[in-house]
Amino acid sequence: MVTGMEKPYVVGMDIGGTNTVFGVVDSRGNVLATDSVKTQSYSKIEDYVEAVCTKLRPLIESFGGVEKIKGMGVGAPNGNYYNGTIEFAPNLPWRGVIPLAALFEEKIGVPTALTNDANAAAIGEMTYGAARGMKDFIMITLGTGVGSGIVVNGQLVYGHDGFAGELGHVIVRRENGRQCGCGRKGCLETYCSATGVARTAREFLVARPEPSLLRDIPAEEIVSKDVFDAAVRGDKLAQDIFEYTGRILGEALADFIAFSSPEAIILFGGLAKSGDYIMKPIQKAIDDNILKIYAGKTKLLISELKDADAAVLGASALGWEVRDI
Amino acid sequence: MVTGMEKPYVVGMDIGGTNTVFGVVDSRGNVLATDSVKTQSYSKIEDYVEAVCTKLRPLIESFGGVEKIKGMGVGAPNGNYYNGTIEFAPNLPWRGVIPLAALFEEKIGVPTALTNDANAAAIGEMTYGAARGMKDFIMITLGTGVGSGIVVNGQLVYGHDGFAGELGHVIVRRENGRQCGCGRKGCLETYCSATGVARTAREFLVARPEPSLLRDIPAEEIVSKDVFDAAVRGDKLAQDIFEYTGRILGEALADFIAFSSPEAIILFGGLAKSGDYIMKPIQKAIDDNILKIYAGKTKLLISELKDADAAVLGASALGWEVRDI
Numbered sequence: 230m231v232t233g234m235e236k237p238y239v240v241g242m243d244i245g246g247t248n249t250v251f252g253v254v255d256s257r258g259n260v261l262a263t264d265s266v267k268t269q270s271y272s273k274i275e276d277y278v279e280a281v282c283t284k285l286r287p288l289i290e291s292f293g294g295v296e297k298i299k300g301m302g303v304g305a306p307n308g309n310y311y312n313g314t315i316e317f318a319p320n321l322p323w324r325g326v327i328p329l330a331a332l333f334e335e336k337i338g339v340p341t342a343l344t345n346d347a348n349a350a351a352i353g354e355m356t357y358g359a360a361r362g363m364k365d366f367i368m369i370t371l372g373t374g375v376g377s378g379i380v381v382n383g384q385l386v387y388g389h390d391g392f393a394g395e396l397g398h399v400i401v402r403r404e405n406g407r408q409c410g411c412g413r414k415g416c417l418e419t420y421c422s423a424t425g426v427a428r429t430a431r432e433f434l435v436a437r438p439e440p441s442l443l444r445d446i447p448a449e450e451i452v453s454k455d456v457f458d459a460a461v462r463g464d465k466l467a468q469d470i471f472e473y474t475g476r477i478l479g480e481a482l483a484d485f486i487a488f489s490s491p492e493a494i495i496l497f498g499g500l501a502k503s504g505d506y507i508m509k510p511i512q513k514a515i516d517d518n519i520l521k522i523y524a525g526k527t528k529l530l531i532s533e534l535k536d537a538d539a540a541v542l543g544a545s546a547l548g549w550e551v552r553d554i
Numbered sequence: 555m556v557t558g559m560e561k562p563y564v565v566g567m568d569i570g571g572t573n574t575v576f577g578v579v580d581s582r583g584n585v586l587a588t589d590s591v592k593t594q595s596y597s598k599i600e601d602y603v604e605a606v607c608t609k610l611r612p613l614i615e616s617f618g619g620v621e622k623i624k625g626m627g628v629g630a631p632n633g634n635y636y637n638g639t640i641e642f643a644p645n646l647p648w649r650g651v652i653p654l655a656a657l658f659e660e661k662i663g664v665p666t667a668l669t670n671d672a673n674a675a676a677i678g679e680m681t682y683g684a685a686r687g688m689k690d691f692i693m694i695t696l697g698t699g700v701g702s703g704i705v706v707n708g709q710l711v712y713g714h715d716g717f718a719g720e721l722g723h724v725i726v727r728r729e730n731g732r733q734c735g736c737g738r739k740g741c742l743e744t745y746c747s748a749t750g751v752a753r754t755a756r757e758f759l760v761a762r763p764e765p766s767l768l769r770d771i772p773a774e775e776i777v778s779k780d781v782f783d784a785a786v787r788g789d790k791l792a793q794d795i796f797e798y799t800g801r802i803l804g805e806a807l808a809d810f811i812a813f814s815s816p817e818a819i820i821l822f823g824g825l826a827k828s829g830d831y832i833m834k835p836i837q838k839a840i841d842d843n844i845l846k847i848y849a850g851k852t853k854l855l856i857s858e859l860k861d862a863d864a865a866v867l868g869a870s871a872l873g874w875e876v877r878d879i
Contacts, residue, residue, distance in 0.1 A: 307847070316847075317847075363714075364714070365713050365714040365718075379813065379814075381706050381707070381709075381711050381713075382706070382707070382709050382711075384706075384707050386706050386707075386813075386814055386815075387815070388690050388706075388814050388815025388816065389688075389689065389690040389815060389816060389817035389851075389852075390815055390848075390851055391815075392815050392847050392848065393690075393813065393814050393815035394812075394813065394814075394815075395812040395845055395847070395848075396812060396813065398812050398845045399809045399812055399813075400805070400808075400809060400843065403805065404729070411845055411846065412846065413843070413845070480725070480728065483725075484724045484725060485813070487718075487719075487720045487721060487723050487724055488704065488711075488718065488719065488721065488724075488810070488813050488814075489704070489711055489713050489718050489719075489813075490711075490712070490713025490714055490715055490716075490717050490718035490719075491713065491714060492714035518725065518738070520720055520723045520736055520738070521736065521737065522632070522641075522642070522717050522720070523715075523717065523720075526714075526715055527714075
């Protein structure tokens with residue numbers, strides 16, 4: 230029988246459209262070492278797995294080999310926890326259903342679990358971050374898109390098919406909603422992602438005549454960080470963009486609370502770090518839209534996972550939960 | 555040690571704004587006997603509990619006494635499972651927080667659990683009805699209001715405070731939404747409850763010039779059953795009312811699926827029995843609005859609980875789960 234002390238590490242891996250980052254993590258949530266490969270460089274999944282393993286094996290060896298690794302957790306877009314697969318991920322180079330957990334398990338010899346990136350973030354937050362000790366919370370990831378990981382009764386909500394928790398694709402505008410990458414219109418992520426903020430900036434700059442620091446930037450090049458920088462410098466239009474974004478997000482969060490009545494909603498990602506510019510309008514919109522029975526009960530928090538490591542850390546937390554092979 | 559065979563019955567109780575119905579139920583879901591009191595006749599909670607017990611005790615005696623009763627389950631508006639309380643229920647005569655489970659436990663001597671009526675229906679469906687064997691489903695109750703009971707990983711979702719699952723109060727119309735009894739505007743239940751259907755009928759009759767069987771009824775007296783009867787007789791306007799109602803409900807259900815990816819959504823209550831008039835537009839709106847990853851996966855079902863007994867049966871199912879006193 231192997232005890233936890235004899236397997237003091239886990240491996241976390243975050244598969245993004247651009248980079249795949251992986252690292253060795255200890256039980257206190259320290260990311261001890263990381264390495265990465267370019268996801269898009271490998272059109273064949275076998276080549277990709279081989280490239281990752283070529284860098285991951287020496288990393289594992291430097292911490293005493295696979296016998297010191299409790300498990301590996303992988304966070305990936307369209308990841309399915311039940312099957313250990315990535316299924317029809319539009320931003321990854323591999324088509325169809327990819328049995329990625331099994332491929333790594335075979336190559337590395339460590340039990341491997343896989344889930345989508347937002348679920349991995351939620352597990353990370355519950356294991357190492359702001360949700361420690363919470364049994365009911367919702368993690369909202371505000372990045373290029375909007376993702377979510379929902380925890381109920383201390384368990385991730387995977388649903389009957391492993392794909393639960395796509396709150397970025399709840400429809401928040403049924404009339405004249407913005408076109409979403411998913412093919413539908415009015416999804417939350419078309420407004421409240423980083424790209425949604427940039428779209429709002431372009432819309433506001435056309436619709437409103439007033440001066441703004443954002444007019445110094447070619448409209449198509451504006452990113453959400455520019456809006457933040459302008460807001461900090463007192464730019465009213467930039468501040469209004471956050472107001473608008475925060476209101477739409479807060480309205481949606483008030484509805485999410487009616488679903489699972491979480492102890493907290495935890496925001497993760499660049500936008501969440503825009504401070505009061507975004508957090509105040511979110512909180513106000515929650516307060517203005519919440520059903521009375523829930524009023525003032527759900528905390529609005531910012532992720533405590535450190536940015537650079539967060540994705541690897543989140544995925545690694547899953548490594549503690551896997552059953553042995 | 556008492557085995558299950560020695561306690562073959564449970565008591566189920568449904569507390570409604572008008573009537574309180576209670577009955578003895580066996581393990582196969584047969585409601586063996588029921589009785590009732592008028593909820594509104596008792597402005598003091600002590601008098602109410604006494605009145606219920608006066609009728610419930612002989613009922614229990616006729617099945618062998620409390621030693622044959624495994625537990626009692628109570629479904630009540632604004633019921634809180636964690637505390638066994640009814641809290642600030644607007645349609646009940648008692649103000650504030652009422653420790654109803656404890657009051658009955660003390661008077662009757664049977665362990666008692668309490669939850670809201672929609673959660674009770676969900677547990678009933680899981681125990682005796684269409685959701686047997688399901689671990690992930692959503693129960694939507696379409697009555698005077700719209701309620702919900704959400705099951706994730708085989709467990710009712712109560713949330714951190716015991717009040718999760720108020721999907722009737724998700725906002726479906728942010729602009730010009732109908733006034734809801736909860737004080738907000740645009741809630742799902744203002745459109746998709748029985749009263750919502752009647753409101754739609756009155757709106758359509760004003761807005762549209764065409765003849766309709768519904769014009770034979772004084773507008774303020776129209777109820778959803780009238781709309782159904784007219785639809786069956788081929789009345790186009792009545793059929794359009796169901797189209798409209800079904801579309802709004804289906805749009806909302808597509809969003810709910812993005813939350814918990816349930817195996818099924820089960821509709822309960824009078825409206826659900828309007829057959830294809832309502833079910834077809836609901837299904838179409840789900841199909842038109844669902845995120846691709848969920849397409850065609852979630853079954854849309856009608857409750858299998860028999861109408862007259864359903865509320866008592868649902869509540870009684872909770873009686874099997876209570877811990878002994």
